[in-house]
Structures are given as C-alpha cells and as structure tokens.
Amino acid sequence: MATSGHDHPSYSETFALPAGRPALSDLPTRATPVGPQSKKDAAAALAELAPTLEGLQERLFAQSTAGAQNRLLLVLQGMDTSGKDGVVKHVLGLVDPGGVSLASFKSPTKEELSHDFLWRIEKQVPPAGVIGVFNRSHYEDVLIVRVRNLVPEPVWRARYGAINDFERRLTGEGVTVVKCFLHISADTQLERLRARLDDPTKYWKYNPADAAERALWPRYQDAYADALAECSNPDAPWHVIPSDRKWYRNWAIAALLTEKLAELDPQYPPPAYDIGTEKDRLTALADV
Amino acid sequence: MATSGHDHPSYSETFALPAGRPALSDLPTRATPVGPQSKKDAAAALAELAPTLEGLQERLFAQSTAGAQNRLLLVLQGMDTSGKDGVVKHVLGLVDPGGVSLASFKSPTKEELSHDFLWRIEKQVPPAGVIGVFNRSHYEDVLIVRVRNLVPEPVWRARYGAINDFERRLTGEGVTVVKCFLHISADTQLERLRARLDDPTKYWKYNPADAAERALWPRYQDAYADALAECSNPDAPWHVIPSDRKWYRNWAIAALLTEKLAELDPQYPPPAYDIGTEKDRLTALADV
Numbered sequence: 001m002a003t004s005g006h007d008h009p010s011y012s013e014t015f016a017l018p019a020g021r022p023a024l025s026d027l028p029t030r031a032t033p034v035g036p037q038s039k040k041d042a043a044a045a046l047a048e049l050a051p052t053l054e055g056l057q058e059r060l061f062a063q064s065t066a067g068a069q070n071r072l073l074l075v076l077q078g079m080d081t082s083g084k085d086g087v088v089k090h091v092l093g094l095v096d097p098g099g100v101s102l103a104s105f106k107s108p109t110k111e112e113l114s115h116d117f118l119w120r121i122e123k124q125v126p127p128a129g130v131i132g133v134f135n136r137s138h139y140e141d142v143l144i145v146r147v148r149n150l151v152p153e154p155v156w157r158a159r160y161g162a163i164n165d166f167e168r169r170l171t172g173e174g175v176t177v178v179k180c181f182l183h184i185s186a187d188t189q190l191e192r193l194r195a196r197l198d199d200p201t202k203y204w205k206y207n208p209a210d211a212a213e214r215a216l217w218p219r220y221q222d223a224y225a226d227a228l229a230e231c232s233n234p235d236a237p238w239h240v241i242p243s244d245r246k247w248y249r250n251w252a253i254a255a256l257l258t259e260k261l262a263e264l265d266p267q268y269p270p271p272a273y274d275i276g277t278e279k280d281r282l283t284a285l286a287d288v
Numbered sequence: 289m290a291t292s293g294h295d296h297p298s299y300s301e302t303f304a305l306p307a308g309r310p311a312l313s314d315l316p317t318r319a320t321p322v323g324p325q326s327k328k329d330a331a332a333a334l335a336e337l338a339p340t341l342e343g344l345q346e347r348l349f350a351q352s353t354a355g356a357q358n359r360l361l362l363v364l365q366g367m368d369t370s371g372k373d374g375v376v377k378h379v380l381g382l383v384d385p386g387g388v389s390l391a392s393f394k395s396p397t398k399e400e401l402s403h404d405f406l407w408r409i410e411k412q413v414p415p416a417g418v419i420g421v422f423n424r425s426h427y428e429d430v431l432i433v434r435v436r437n438l439v440p441e442p443v444w445r446a447r448y449g450a451i452n453d454f455e456r457r458l459t460g461e462g463v464t465v466v467k468c469f470l471h472i473s474a475d476t477q478l479e480r481l482r483a484r485l486d487d488p489t490k491y492w493k494y495n496p497a498d499a500a501e502r503a504l505w506p507r508y509q510d511a512y513a514d515a516l517a518e519c520s521n522p523d524a525p526w527h528v529i530p531s532d533r534k535w536y537r538n539w540a541i542a543a544l545l546t547e548k549l550a551e552l553d554p555q556y557p558p559p560a561y562d563i564g565t566e567k568d569r570l571t572a573l574a575d576v
Contacts, residue, residue, distance in 0.1 A: 093383075095381075096381060097385055097390055098373055098390065098392070133385075186575075190574055193570055194567070197567055203557070203558065203559040204354065204559075208569075211569045214570075268488060270491065271492075278494065282485070285502050
C-alpha cells in the first residue's frame with residue numbers, strides 16, 4: 001500500500017470510495033478513521049494545518065506566474081445540511097481569498113438550460129495557480145435532475161461518460177480534481193433541519209423545499225451511489241467524508257486538500273530577470 | 289461632528305479625503321490617527337474585530353435571502369506595493385469566503401478593450417448580500433491609462449463623470465461603495481521593491497515593469513490627486529489609508545469595513561414559512 005510518508009495511509013486512501021457500486025448505508029457517517037478524535041483535538045489539528053495549507057497555496061500561485069499550469073479543483077457534494085457551506089467557511093477560510101475561486105451552482109438559469117450542462121461548469125474551472133471550489137457541481141445534473149425527472153433517463157445516463165471525459169481533460173490540463181462526498185445519516189439531516197427551525201438566526205437557512213427533498217432521500221442515495229460509482233476513476237476519484245461530526249468533516253477535508261497540494265510540490269520560481277540589474281535600476285530610482 | 293457612537297469620530301471621518309484637490313505629499317503615510325499604535329495591539333484589535341465582521345457579513349447575506357438588496361463594494365487602489373493583495377489576504381481573509389466576491393482587474397484583454405471601460409467592471413459588481421472587493425478597479429482607466437497616454441485626454445477626462453454616474457447608480461441600487469486609497473511614501477515603495485529582490489520567496493512578486501512604473505511616480509501622484517478629487521462625493525467617498533505600516537493599514541480597513549456594515553444594520557429575516565407546519569412536516573419525515 002502506498003503511504004504518505006507518515007505513519008498512516010494517505011488521506012486519499014483512507015477516505016477513498018470503496019471499489020464497485022457503494023451501498024451508501026454501509027459507509028460510515030460518524031467514523032473518525034484517522035486524525036483527531038475529539039472536537040478539541042480537531043480544532044488544534046486544523047489550526048496546525050493552516051500555515052502549511054497557506055504556504056502551499058502561495059507556492060502554487062507563485063509558480064503559476066512563471067507558467068506552471070497546476071491548479072486544484074475541490075468538488076463538494078452531499079445531501080442538504082451535509083456541510084458544503086461549512087467547508088467553504090472553515091476550510092477555505094484558512095487560505096488567502098486571492099488564491100481561491102469559489103463557484104456555487106444553484107438551479108440553472110434559463111440561459112444555462114439552453115446550453116449543454118457543462119457549459120456553466122467550464123466557465124468556473126480555476127485558472128493556473130488557483131484553488132477552485134465547486135459548492136455543488138456538474139454532479140447535480142445526474143442527481144436532482146435524475147431524481148426529479150428533469151430530463152429523460154438516456155440523457156442523464158449519457159452524462160456519466162461526458163463527466164468522465166470532462167474530468168479527464170481537466171486532469172490532462174494540470175487540474176488536480178478532488179471530489180468529496182459529505183456523507184451524513186438521515187438522522188443527522190433531520191436534526192440539522194430541525195435546528196434551523198429552532199433558532200431565529202437560522203430560519204433563513206431553511207426552505208420548505210428542503211423537506212420535499214428529504215422525502216426523496218432513498219432516491220437521492222441511489223442516484224449518489226450510481227454517480228460515485230460511474231464517475232470515480234484513478235485520476236479523479238471520489239472521497240467519502242464522514243460528515244455527521246462537523247469538526248471531523250472540516251479537518252478531514254483540510255487534511256486531504258493539504259495532502260493533495262503537497263503532492264504537487266509547488267515551488268517558488270526562479271527570477272525571470274537579472275537581480276543585480278534590477279537592484280541597480282531601483283537604486284537609480286531612489287529619488288522620484 | 290457626527291460620531292460613531294464611540295468616543296472617537298467615525299473611521300469614515302478619520303480617514304476621509306480632505307475637501308478639494310489633495311496634495312498627496314502632504315497627506316500622512318505613517319500616521320496612526322486612531323486605533324492601535326503598535327503592531328502587537330493591531331493584531332489584537334484585528335482579532336477582536338473578526339467575529340463582529342463575520343457576524344455582520346452573515347446577517348447581510350441572511351437578509352438578502354429575504355429580498356434585501358444591500359451589499360458592499362470595497363474598492364482598493366494604491367501604488368505598486370501599497371498592499372492591495374495584503375488587504376485581501378488579511379482583512380477579507382477574516383470572513384466567510386462564501387460571502388465575498390473578489391475581482392482583480394489586470395490589464396484589459398482585447399475583448400474588454402473593445403467595450404466601454406465600465407463593461408468589465410459592471411459584470412463584477414457584487415450581488416445582494418455579498419461583500420465585493422475590487423483589487424484595482426475602474427480607476428485604473430483614469431490612472432495608468434492617463435499616465436501611459438493609452439487614450440486621448442478628452443477620453444479619460446470624460447471618465448470622471450462616467451464614474452460618478454456609475455457609482456451613483458450603484459449606491460441607488462443598495463451598494464455601499466467604500467473606496468480606499470492605500471497611501472504609501474516613495475521610500476516605502478523602494479524598500480518593498482528591494483525586499484522582493486532580496487528574498488527568493490518573493491522574486492515572483494517583482495516584475496521589471498515595476499521599476500518602469502516607479503519612474504513615473506510624480507505623474508501617478510498627480511493622476512491620483514485628480515481621480516480622488518473628481519470622484520469623491522458623499523455617497524461614494526474616498527478614504528486615504530496611511531499604509532506605510534502594514535499592520536495599521538489592515539486594521540484601518542477592517543475597522544472601516546466593520547463600521548460601514550454596522551451602519552447598514554443587517555438583520556436576520558423572519559421565516560418566510562410557518563414554523564409549526566414545517567416542524568410537523570419534518571416529524572412526518574423522521575424515517576425516510
């Protein structure tokens with residue numbers, strides 16, 4: 001088994017989707033297979049990761065200024081209340097906003113619907129040097145679209161192949177695609193939806209449509225199982241993040257992100273100019 | 289004098305551009321007119337502001353989900369090395385990335401040049417509920433464009449009026465426009481440019497074009513003085529932030545941003561649904 005060079009398997013492996021079509025109900029939602037085992041330890045571990053993550057991001061950006069094409073795309077998917085927004089806030093909030101490109105995909109507009117489903121996605125792929133984050137993604141086009149019968153089955157079924165082709169192309173262009181399924185139990189979702197109705201500072205997070213979606217839980221789990229199985233390949237694998245515990249979810253994604261960036265081993269580029277010449281130029285411009 | 293309700297004038301007033309065409313060389317670049325007086329105190333003050341800023345941002349976003357149109361646009365301008373990127377990292381880095389929309393305006397593309405100068409700007413105006421940040425902005429079209437003679441004088445001169453009209457429209461739509469000029473001395477710029485040539489982790493931040501721009505320092509100061517004077521009005525005033533000390537600059541902008549958001553007094557919206565009904569629906573969906 002490949003290791004990360006530490007005394008544990010890589011986070012990639014730990015959170016890897018098992019081979020074959022997953023029975024999601026068998027995959028743990030509360031497990032803490034590696035890393036911190038308590039909320040307190042997770043806060044400390046996250047704080048410890050922050051400077052490493054920030055340093056990697058700066059070097060990724062720095063090397064892009066000299067032409068390196070690498071970038072990273074973090075795809076966040078999960079049932080309502082699984083914590084996609086929380087990951088954006090608590091994990092991406094650790095790094096320089098200048099190096100992050102965030103795209104939240106809501107219901108498509110009329111214009112977007114008049115194009116291929118990847119049209120609006122393609123426009124949000126991060127440029128070289130940047131960490132892109134998709135809060136929901138092209139996977140909605142084989143999830144809600146399927147569950148809600150928004151297009152005929154042959155149409156959504158053909159999208160698995162289109163998604164694989166798309167992600168293979170991105171990978172070939174230097175994009176490290178990191179896909180995370182934030183896995184929660186139905187009980188956790190119930191608890192979190194109820195919490196939104198119990199707290200005036202959370203009312204705005206609740207939408208009656210959330211209950212309607214919850215009623216379709218089994219169909220969503222089915223659609224997720226197929227999407228994960230059909231669109232997981234070595235270049236752009238899915239990770240299943242146990243997300244019933246927010247502190248574990250945040251730590252796990254931060255750790256995975258840090259590991260993936262570290263594998264890219266970004267480096268500050270050498271100067272593209274002669275240092276001595278430039279120092280002389282500045283000296284000549286000491287008084288302006 | 290209007291006050292902020294504290295024992296000091298509002299930050300808006302403290303950092304307000306003086307009336308008339310400013311002599312930039314007379315405006316302080318190292319002053320600390322209010323707030324922390326040391327790097328250590330500034331770090332503490334910034335950390336203390338963070339939760340307030342984050343809370344305001346969340347409420348701004350929350351109320352937009354119920355139809356409120358308010359948003360804020362922070363415009364950052366300043367000479368090279370004045371710290372625009374630093375403000376993005378250290379100030380905007382304090383809030384949820386999901387509530388921030390960042391636009392960095394570089395040299396316009398051929399497509400952008402084939403449109404009016406505000407075409408690319410308009411597309412980046414933040415939506416309701418969001419804090420937008422312009423790292424450079426439409427002001428470049430009366431700064432570098434003027435200094436480098438990229439368009440005839442009557443063209444750039446007409447832009448002052450166009451900018452005022454544009455910002456007045458934004459203000460009318462619910463955008464709080466907060467414009468900050470990060471004011472540094474020529475000596476500070478020299479020191480910072482030299483530092484980039486002395487540190488292999490900063491080589492990538494230096495570009496030989498920076499020296500060429502520095503050579504035009506007086507012309508830029510002239511262009512800034514006109515831009516600030518011509519485009520400062522009560523609805524969208526300019527603030528001059530003493531920026532020779534990075535810690536003061538960051539604190540000052542965070543304090544100003546917090547003050548401006550607090551003036552909007554954003555509120556969590558009431559529920560747009562019946563709470564009892566939704567609780568019953570969820571109970572009926574306890575087992576899915």
